[in-house]
Amino acid sequence: MVMAREILRIENLHVSVEGTPIIRGLSMTINQGEIHVIMGRNGAGKSTLANVVMGHPAYEITEGSIHYCSEPLEELSVFERARAGMFLSFQYPAVIPGVQVGTFLKKSVQSVSDEPLKGRAFRKQLNEAMASLEMEKSVLSRYVNDGFSGGEKKRLEMLQMLLLKPTLALLDETDSGLDIDALRIVAKGINQVAPDAGCLIITHYQRLLDHVKPHFVHVMIDGKIIKTGGADLALELEAKGYDWLEPTAGAEA
Amino acid sequence: MSDEARDVIGDYRFGFHDPENSTIRFDKGLSEQVVRDISELKNEPEWMTDIRVKAYRHFVERKMPDWGNCHALNEINFENVTYFLRSSDATEKDWDDVPEDIKNTFDRLGIPDAEQKWLGGVTAQYESEAVYHSIREDLEAQGVLFFDMDSGLREHPEIVKKYFGTVVPHSDNKFSALNTAVWSGGSFIYVPKNVHVEMPVQAYFRINAKNMGQFERTLIIADEGSSIHYVEGCTAPTYSTDSLHSAVVELIAMKGAKIRYSTIQNWSANVFNLVTKRGVAHERATIEWVDGNIGSKLTMKYPAVLLKGEGAHAEVISVAYAGAGQHQDAGAKVHHLAPNTTSNILSKSISKNGGRSSYRGMLQVTPKADGCRSKIVCDALMLDSDSRSDTYPTMEVGNSSADLEHEASVSKVSGDQLFYLMSRGFTEEQAMGLIVNGFFEPFTRELPMEYAVELNKLLELEMEGSIG
Ligand SMILES: Nc1ncnc2c1ncn2[C@@H]1O[C@H](COP(=O)(O)OP(=O)(O)O)[C@@H](O)[C@H]1O
Ligand SMILES: [Mg+2]
Numbered sequence: 193m194v195m196a197r198e199i200l201r202i203e204n205l206h207v208s209v210e211g212t213p214i215i216r217g218l219s220m221t222i223n224q225g226e227i228h229v230i231m232g233r234n235g236a237g238k239s240t241l242a243n244v245v246m247g248h249p250a251y252e253i254t255e256g257s258i259h260y261c262s263e264p265l266e267e268l269s270v271f272e273r274a275r276a277g278m279f280l281s282f283q284y285p286a287v288i289p290g291v292q293v294g295t296f297l298k299k300s301v302q303s304v305s306d307e308p309l310k311g312r313a314f315r316k317q318l319n320e321a322m323a324s325l326e327m328e329k330s331v332l333s334r335y336v337n338d339g340f341s342g343g344e345k346k347r348l349e350m351l352q353m354l355l356l357k358p359t360l361a362l363l364d365e366t367d368s369g370l371d372i373d374a375l376r377i378v379a380k381g382i383n384q385v386a387p388d389a390g391c392l393i394i395t396h397y398q399r400l401l402d403h404v405k406p407h408f409v410h411v412m413i414d415g416k417i418i419k420t421g422g423a424d425l426a427l428e429l430e431a432k433g434y435d436w437l438e439p440t441a442g443a444e445a
Numbered sequence: 446m447s448d449e450a451r452d453v454i455g456d457y458r459f460g461f462h463d464p465e466n467s468t469i470r471f472d473k474g475l476s477e478q479v480v481r482d483i484s485e486l487k488n489e490p491e492w493m494t495d496i497r498v499k500a501y502r503h504f505v506e507r508k509m510p511d512w513g514n515c516h517a518l519n520e521i522n523f524e525n526v527t528y529f530l531r532s533s534d535a536t537e538k539d540w541d542d543v544p545e546d547i548k549n550t551f552d553r554l555g556i557p558d559a560e561q562k563w564l565g566g567v568t569a570q571y572e573s574e575a576v577y578h579s580i581r582e583d584l585e586a587q588g589v590l591f592f593d594m595d596s597g598l599r600e601h602p603e604i605v606k607k608y609f610g611t612v613v614p615h616s617d618n619k620f621s622a623l624n625t626a627v628w629s630g631g632s633f634i635y636v637p638k639n640v641h642v643e644m645p646v647q648a649y650f651r652i653n654a655k656n657m658g659q660f661e662r663t664l665i666i667a668d669e670g671s672s673i674h675y676v677e678g679c680t681a682p683t684y685s686t687d688s689l690h691s692a693v694v695e696l697i698a699m700k701g702a703k704i705r706y707s708t709i710q711n712w713s714a715n716v717f718n719l720v721t722k723r724g725v726a727h728e729r730a731t732i733e734w735v736d737g738n739i740g741s742k743l744t745m746k747y748p749a750v751l752l753k754g755e756g757a758h759a760e761v762i763s764v765a766y767a768g769a770g771q772h773q774d775a776g777a778k779v780h781h782l783a784p785n786t787t788s789n790i791l792s793k794s795i796s797k798n799g800g801r802s803s804y805r806g807m808l809q810v811t812p813k814a815d816g817c818r819s820k821i822v823c824d825a826l827m828l829d830s831d832s833r834s835d836t837y838p839t840m841e842v843g844n845s846s847a848d849l850e851h852e853a854s855v856s857k858v859s860g861d862q863l864f865y866l867m868s869r870g871f872t873e874e875q876a877m878g879l880i881v882n883g884f885f886e887p888f889t890r891e892l893p894m895e896y897a898v899e900l901n902k903l904l905e906l907e908m909e910g911s912i913g
Binding site for chain 2: 303
C-alpha cells in the first residue's frame with residue numbers, strides 16, 4: 193500500500209498567549225485526503241491551534257513542533273504559509289473597509305500563484321466557484337466583509353478557499369450560525385477541496401457532519417486532545433456533551 | 446479596475462526627469478522688474494501688468510503666515526527660485542509638433558492615450574506654459590472656452606478682466622500675492638449657460654527644472670445651469686534642492702451651475718506646495734472640490750467655498766498622505782453666507798514613517814444664513830507610532846438654526862486585518878497597501894478611472910520596502 197502524503201504533523205505542541213499557556217501538549221497528523229474534526233467547548237484552544245498553524249504572531253510556541261509537508265514551519269511567515277498552500281477559514285473574518293471583494297480575490301489568487309494571472313482564466317474560475325456556492329455577483333463590488341451577515345462572511349471564506357485551492361485547509365467554525373441551506377453550500381465547498389487536501393475542521397455541531405464525512409474526530413479540552421474516534425464520536429458528543437470526557441470524571445485520557 | 450486603464454498608465458513612476466532645454470529662462474530671484482518682464486514677454490494688456498505689480502508690492506510687505514508649519518515655511522528662499530521658464534515657444538495644438546524631449550515626458554505619463562480614451566480635453570503644462578492643448582470638437586461647438594490661462598487672457602480679455610482676482614484677491618495671503626505677481630499658465634474655462642460638459646476635462650502639471658517655481662493660475666466660470674468636471678494632476682521629479690509651487694484657483698458657479706474640481710497632487714518630497722483654491726457658488730449652484738495630496742515637503746491647502754446664493758451646496762472630499770519628512774496641512778473652508786445652504790466635508794489622512802498630517806478646517810455660518818446644514822467627517826489613519834496627526838477645526842456659527850455635525854476618528858491598522866490579509870498571501874507591505882487604498886476609497890471612487898488606478902498604484906509604491 194502506498195503511504196498517503198503527510199500534510200500536517202504536530203508534535204507535543206505547547207502554545208502561550210501573553211505568557212498564558214493555552215495549548216499544552218497536542219499532537220496530531222493529517223494526511224492528504226483526510227478530514228479531521230476538532231470539537232470542544234468554547235475556550236478549549238481550538239482557534240488558537242488554527243491561528244498558530246497559520247503563523248499568527250501573537251501566539252508563541254514554547255515547546256514542540258509543527259511540520260507542513262514534512263518541512264518545519266516555524267521559519268515561514270504568514271504570507272509564505274499561504275503561498276505554500278495553507279488556508280485558514282476564519283471564525284471571525286476581518287473587515288477591510290474600502291477594498292472590493294473582486295479586487296481582493298484577484299490580488300490574493302495572484303499573490304499565491306507563481307505565474308501571472310490571466311484575466312479571462314481567473315474570471316472563469318471565479319464564475320464557477322461563485323456558481324457552486326450560489327453567490328450573487330454583486331458581492332464582488334462590496335467591501336471585504338463590510339456589513340456582511342455571518343453567513344455571507346462564511347460563504348466568502350469558502351469562495352476564497354475554492355479559488356486558492358489549498359493543500360491544507362483549516363476551517364474554524366465555518367458552520368456556526370448558518371442556516372440549513374448555507375450549511376449545505378459550505379459543505380459542498382469543503383467536499384470540493386477535501387480529496388486533494390488535508391482538512392482540519394473545527395466545529396461545535398454534528399449537523400455539518402451529515403454533509404461532510406470525517407475520517408477522525410478529536411475532542412479538545414484545556415489545550416489537549418483527550419479523545420480521538422471516528423464519525424460516530426461526534427454523534428456521541430452531541431448526545432452526551434463533554435462532561436463525561438473530563439479527566440476528573442475518570443474518563444480515559 | 447480595468448486592465449485597459451492600467452495599460453494607459455503604464456509603469457509610470459515619478460522620479461525621472463528630462464534634460465532641461467528651455468528656450469527662455471529668467472535669472473533666479475524676484476523684483477518688480479522681473480514681474481514687469483514676465484508681463485511684457487507675454488504681451489499682456491497694461492491692466493494685467495498693473496495687477497501683477499500691485500500684487501508684487503503686497504507680497505513684499507506681507508508677512509509669512511504665523512500659523513501652521515512656520516518652521517518649514519521659513520526655509521523657503523524666494524531669492525533662489527526661478528520665476529519664469531519657457532520650454533517651448535508656442536502652445537501646440539498638434540501633439541506631433543511638441544518638442545521631442547517634452548513629448549517623451551508626456552508619453553511616459555501616458556497623456557495622449559489618456560486623452561483619447563478618457564478625457565474631453567488636455568492642457569499639459571510643462572514648466573510655465575502649456576505646450577499642448579486640445580479640446581474635443583464637440584465642446585468647441587457647444588461654445589465652451591478652454592484655454593491655458595495665457596491664451597485665455599489673449600483671446601478673451603474681457604472675461605478674464607471681469608473675474609480675475611474676484612474670488613481670490615491678491616491680498617488674500619502672501620502666496621496668493623506671489624501667484625498674482627508672477628503667474629504663468631494654468632487653465633481658463635468658460636462654460637456657457639445650460640451646457641453640460643459630459644467628460645472630465647484634464648490638465649496635467651509637471652515641474653521638471655531645479656529650483657523652479659510654478660505659479661499657475663486657473664479660472665473656471667460655469668454660467669447659469671451649466672456643469673463641468675475639471676481634473677488636474679501634478680507630478681514632479683525628485684531633486685535635491687527645493688521647488689516652490691504656489692497656484693491660485695478661482696471657481697465661479699452661477700445660478701444652478703455645477704463645478705467639480707478634482708486634483709491629485711503627487712509632488713516629490715522637496716516641493717513646497719502652497720495653494721489657494723476658492724470657489725463662489727451662487728443660488729442653487731454646487732461646487733465640489735475633490736482634492737488628493739500626496740508627497741511634497743509641506744502642503745498648505747484648504748479648498749474653500751463661499752455659499753453665496755440661497756440653496757447652494759459645497760462638497761469637499763480630500764485625502765492626504767504624509768510620509769517621512771512630509772507635512773500635509775490640508776483641510777477645507779466653507780462659508781455659509783445665504784439661507785438653506787448645505788455642505789459636506791470629508792477629510793481622510795494617512796501618516797507614516799514620522800509623517801505629519803493636519804486637518805485645518807473652517808466652517809462659518811453668518812447670522813442671516815437660516816436653515817443651513819453641514820456635515821464634517823475627519824478620519825485619520827496612523828501606520829506607525831512615530832507619525833502624527835492633528836486637527837484644527839474652527840467653527841463660527843452666527844445662526845442658531847444651523848444643523849451641524851462633526852465626526853472625527855483616529856485609527857490604526859489592526860493586527861487582525863494584517864493577519865487576515867497575510868493569510869491570503871499578501872506580504873505585510875501589500876496588506877498595508879490594500880488597507881490604505883481601502884481607507885482612501887471614498888475619495889478614489891470619485892476620481893476618473895485612470896486617476897484612481899494611478900493613485901492606488903502610487904500608494905502601493907509608498908508602502909513598499911518601508912516596513913521594518
Ligand atoms: N490573542 C489572544 N490574546 C489573549 N488571550 C487569548 C488570545 N487568543 C486566545 N486567547 C485565550 O485562549 C483561550 C482559548 O481561546 P480560543 O483558542 O479562542 O478557544 P476556542 O476557539 O476553543 O473557543 C481562551 O481563554 C482565550 O481567552
Ligand atoms: Mg474559536
